[in-house]
Amino acid sequence: MNYENILKNNDIDCLLVNSSNEFLEEYTALEENARYKLTGFSGSTGDALLTKEKIYLFVDGRYHIQADEEVDHNSTEVVKLKIGETFVEKLTEKIPENSTIGIVASKNSQARVELFQKFFKLKSISIKLLEKDPILPTSIDNSEKKYTTVSGLSTNKKIKKITKNLKKGDAIFTSVPEEISYMLNLRDFSKNYTSSIKRKKCLFDKNGYYLEEKDVTGYVYMDKATTSAADFNRFKRVRALKVNPIKELKAVKSADELNHLKKCFARTDKALLATRKYIEENDNISEFDIANELEKNFKNFGAKSLSFKSIVAKDKNSASAHYSKSSKDEILTDGSLILIDCGAYYEQGLATDSTRVFVKGKPSSLQIKVYTTVLKAFLKAYSTKVNEKTRGYDIDKRARKLLNGLKPEGFEFSHSLGHGIGISVHENPPSLSPAGKTILKPSMCFTIEPGLYNAEHFGVRLENSCYLNKDRKIISFSKMCFEKKLIDFSLLTNKEKNTLKLFKVL
Incomplete structure (x- = not known):
C-alpha cells in the first residue's frame, strides 16, 4: 500500500491510525486493527501517526519492550509514554504547525476529537474527519446472540433505571458492545476474547429500546467518551451525558x-x-x-x-x-x-x-x-x-x-x-x-x-x-x-x- 498516496488522496498532511474498530473496543482482532496493519505492532492499545516522513507509534509502559521488538525501526519511531505523560500531548508534538490531520470519525470518540481540537489549535493544526478508514475499511458484524440468565435485572427494569431522569421524547444512545450486551441481557461467544454482542447502535427511551434508527422528538443523550464522532454528529439534537447511567448501573454488580x-x-x-x-x-x-x-x-x-x-x-x-x-x-x-x-x-x-x-x-x-x-x-x-x-x-x-x-x-x-x-x-x-x-x-x-x-x-x-x-x-x-x-x-x-x-x- 502506498501510504504517501493515502495522504495525498485525502488532502491531509498526516493521518491518525487507530487500534480500535468502529465499536471503540479495547481488544480488536488483528484483522480489524488498522494500526497493526500499518506498523506490525500487535499490542491491544496504542495508536500511530502516519506522516510523509515516518510513522510514529505511541505506547504506554506496558508495551515499551514489545513495540521495540515488533516494529520496523527504519520506518517507525516508537514514542514511549511514561506515567504522567499523555498521548494527546506527545501526538501534538509530532505534528508540524499549520498541518491538517485526518481522523477517522467512526474510530475516535467525540470526547477525544474535542480534546484533540483543544491541543491542536495551539499549533494551528486543523482536523479533517474522514468517513472511511483509508488503511482498513470498517465492517459491522451482527453475530449470533444468546440470552444470559445472570443479570439481576430484566432489560425493562434496567431501562427504567437509566431513563428515569429523561423527559418525554428524549433518548439515550450507545454503540458500546458491553453496554448493549448488559442492557439487553445478551452474550455472544463467537469471537475470541469477548462475550459481547456486536451491534452498531441502540437507543433507549422510556418506552423501550430500538436497534434501528428512530425519530427522536427530544434530545439524544450520549457519552462523548465512548461515542464515535461519526455517531455523535448523526442526530440533530444532541446533549452530552455528564454521567453515563449505563456505566454506573453496570459497575455495581447484582x-x-x-x-x-x-x-x-x-x-x-x-x-x-x-x-x-x-x-x-x-x-x-x-x-x-x-x-x-x-x-x-x-x-x-x-x-x-x-x-x-x-x-x-x-x-x-x-x-x-x-x-x-x-x-x-x-x-x-x-x-x-x-x-x-x-x-x-x-x-x-x-x-x-x-x-x-x-x-x-x-x-x-x-x-x-x-x-x-x-x-x-x-x-x-x-x-x-x-x-x-x-x-x-x-x-x-x-x-x-x-x-x-x-x-x-x-x-x-x-x-x-x-x-x-x-x-x-x-x-x-x-x-x-x-x-x-x-x-x-x-x-x-x-x-x-x-x-x-x-x-x-x-x-x-x-x-x-x-x-x-x-x-x-x-x-x-x-x-x-x-x-x-x-x-x-x-x-x-x-x-x-x-x-x-x-x-x-x-
Missing part, C-alpha cells in the same frame, strides 16, 4: 452476578493450579507448552473462551507487561521465573482475570526480593479501609508509594494498580489508577495488580480480582495461592503476615 463470579474464579483458580502442577512436574517445557496446557485446563473446567490472550512469559520476557507471543524456543531451566496472566469466560459471559508468578526449581535472591516487595504492595492495597469517600486513586497511591520506596534499583511500576471487571475484562468505572476518581461502591468489582519490571532481568506482577462487600471491605474472588519459596517472610510486617493468612501459601 447478587446473582457476584455469586456467578465467585464460581467462575473458583474454576479459574483450578485451571491455574493445574498449570502450576504441570510446570513443577515437567522438564524441558516452553512458554508455548505452558500456554497450551493453560488453555486446555481452562476448557476442562468449563470455559467458553479466554477473556484475553494469555500472557505466559519467562525471565526477561516477563518484564514486558503485555507480552503475548509465548515461544517454543523459550525453554524453562532451573531458576526460570514464569509469569502467567490469564482469564476466561464461562457460560454467563463475565470475565475473570488473574496473574501469578512461579519459579522452576530454586529462586534467586533477587527474584525473592522483588516478589516479596510486590506481595507487600498487594497486601497494602488489599487491606485498605474503604469508606464512603474512597476513590480508586486512593488505593493506587498506597501501593505505588510502597513500591517506589522499596523497589530494587532498575525496577519500575509502569501501569495502573487495577481496573474494573465484568462483561469486559477491563471496565471503567471503577479504576485503581492515578486518574481513578470514581468513588468505590459496594458490589463494584476490580483487580489489584501491583508489579515491578526490569527489562534486563524479569518482571513480577501479582493480580487478584476483588469486590467490595456491603461493609465496604475488599474481598478477593480468587483464592489462588502465593509462592512460599518466593517470599522472604522476614521482610513482612506482622500486619502483612496476618493479611496473608487470608490466602493460601504453597
Whole structure:
C-alpha cells in the first residue's frame, strides 16, 4: 500500500491510525486493527501517526519492550509514554504547525476529537474527519446472540433505571458492545476474547429500546467518551451525558452476578493450579507448552473462551507487561521465573482475570526480593479501609508509594494498580489508577495488580480480582495461592503476615 498516496488522496498532511474498530473496543482482532496493519505492532492499545516522513507509534509502559521488538525501526519511531505523560500531548508534538490531520470519525470518540481540537489549535493544526478508514475499511458484524440468565435485572427494569431522569421524547444512545450486551441481557461467544454482542447502535427511551434508527422528538443523550464522532454528529439534537447511567448501573454488580463470579474464579483458580502442577512436574517445557496446557485446563473446567490472550512469559520476557507471543524456543531451566496472566469466560459471559508468578526449581535472591516487595504492595492495597469517600486513586497511591520506596534499583511500576471487571475484562468505572476518581461502591468489582519490571532481568506482577462487600471491605474472588519459596517472610510486617493468612501459601 502506498501510504504517501493515502495522504495525498485525502488532502491531509498526516493521518491518525487507530487500534480500535468502529465499536471503540479495547481488544480488536488483528484483522480489524488498522494500526497493526500499518506498523506490525500487535499490542491491544496504542495508536500511530502516519506522516510523509515516518510513522510514529505511541505506547504506554506496558508495551515499551514489545513495540521495540515488533516494529520496523527504519520506518517507525516508537514514542514511549511514561506515567504522567499523555498521548494527546506527545501526538501534538509530532505534528508540524499549520498541518491538517485526518481522523477517522467512526474510530475516535467525540470526547477525544474535542480534546484533540483543544491541543491542536495551539499549533494551528486543523482536523479533517474522514468517513472511511483509508488503511482498513470498517465492517459491522451482527453475530449470533444468546440470552444470559445472570443479570439481576430484566432489560425493562434496567431501562427504567437509566431513563428515569429523561423527559418525554428524549433518548439515550450507545454503540458500546458491553453496554448493549448488559442492557439487553445478551452474550455472544463467537469471537475470541469477548462475550459481547456486536451491534452498531441502540437507543433507549422510556418506552423501550430500538436497534434501528428512530425519530427522536427530544434530545439524544450520549457519552462523548465512548461515542464515535461519526455517531455523535448523526442526530440533530444532541446533549452530552455528564454521567453515563449505563456505566454506573453496570459497575455495581447484582447478587446473582457476584455469586456467578465467585464460581467462575473458583474454576479459574483450578485451571491455574493445574498449570502450576504441570510446570513443577515437567522438564524441558516452553512458554508455548505452558500456554497450551493453560488453555486446555481452562476448557476442562468449563470455559467458553479466554477473556484475553494469555500472557505466559519467562525471565526477561516477563518484564514486558503485555507480552503475548509465548515461544517454543523459550525453554524453562532451573531458576526460570514464569509469569502467567490469564482469564476466561464461562457460560454467563463475565470475565475473570488473574496473574501469578512461579519459579522452576530454586529462586534467586533477587527474584525473592522483588516478589516479596510486590506481595507487600498487594497486601497494602488489599487491606485498605474503604469508606464512603474512597476513590480508586486512593488505593493506587498506597501501593505505588510502597513500591517506589522499596523497589530494587532498575525496577519500575509502569501501569495502573487495577481496573474494573465484568462483561469486559477491563471496565471503567471503577479504576485503581492515578486518574481513578470514581468513588468505590459496594458490589463494584476490580483487580489489584501491583508489579515491578526490569527489562534486563524479569518482571513480577501479582493480580487478584476483588469486590467490595456491603461493609465496604475488599474481598478477593480468587483464592489462588502465593509462592512460599518466593517470599522472604522476614521482610513482612506482622500486619502483612496476618493479611496473608487470608490466602493460601504453597
